[in-house]
Amino acid sequence: MKQLSILAxxxxxxxxxxxxxxxxxxxxxxxxxxxxxxNSCHAAMLGGDGNAMFTRANRKVSTPAQLVSQITQCSGNVxxxxxxxxxxxxxxYLNKHYKLK
Numbered sequence: 001m002k003q004l005s006i007l008a009x010x011x012x013x014x015x016x017x018x019x020x021x022x023x024x025x026x027x028x029x030x031x032x033x034x035x036x037x038x039n040s041c042h043a044a045m046l047g048g049d050g051n052a053m054f055t056r057a058n059r060k061v062s063t064p065a066q067l068v069s070q071i072t073q074c075s076g077n078v079x080x081x082x083x084x085x086x087x088x089x090x091x092x093y094l095n096k097h098y099k100l101k
Contacts, residue, residue, distance in 0.1 A: 020064035020100055021092040023085065029093025036080050054097035064100050067091050 033039070042050030053059070061067045071090050075082045082090065 018101070019092075019095075021088050021095060024088035024090070024092025026089070026092040026096060028086075029089035029091065032080075032082070032086055032090050033093055036075070036078050038074065038078070041074070041078065051097065054094070061098060062100070064091070064095075067094060067098060067100060 039050035042053040046052050046056070061070050068087055068091055071082070071087050071094070075087075
């Protein structure tokens with residue numbers, strides 16, 4: 001019984017560090033980020049380095065669900081019609097900056 005309890009705790013601890021976008025491919029997400037020139041919009045909003053969008057103190061995104069929601073909103077702003085899978089790819093790429101769990 002003790003071994004089973006230890007195993008359960010290890011599985012729970014491991015899930016805390018799980019990839020929140022397991023079906024996403026970060027390389028494909030990066031290609032989408034570049035294709036739609038996302039960073040230029042971020043730079044225009046922030047008046048400089050577009051990557052500051054990900055690390056600013058007052059960022060809107062703090063959960064995986066919020067990131068996907070923001071991707072949906074931003075893709076609409078640039079007229080991109082992303083599939084659910086493409087959103088997962090983009091989220092996997094962006095999560096390299098956000099480091100969400």
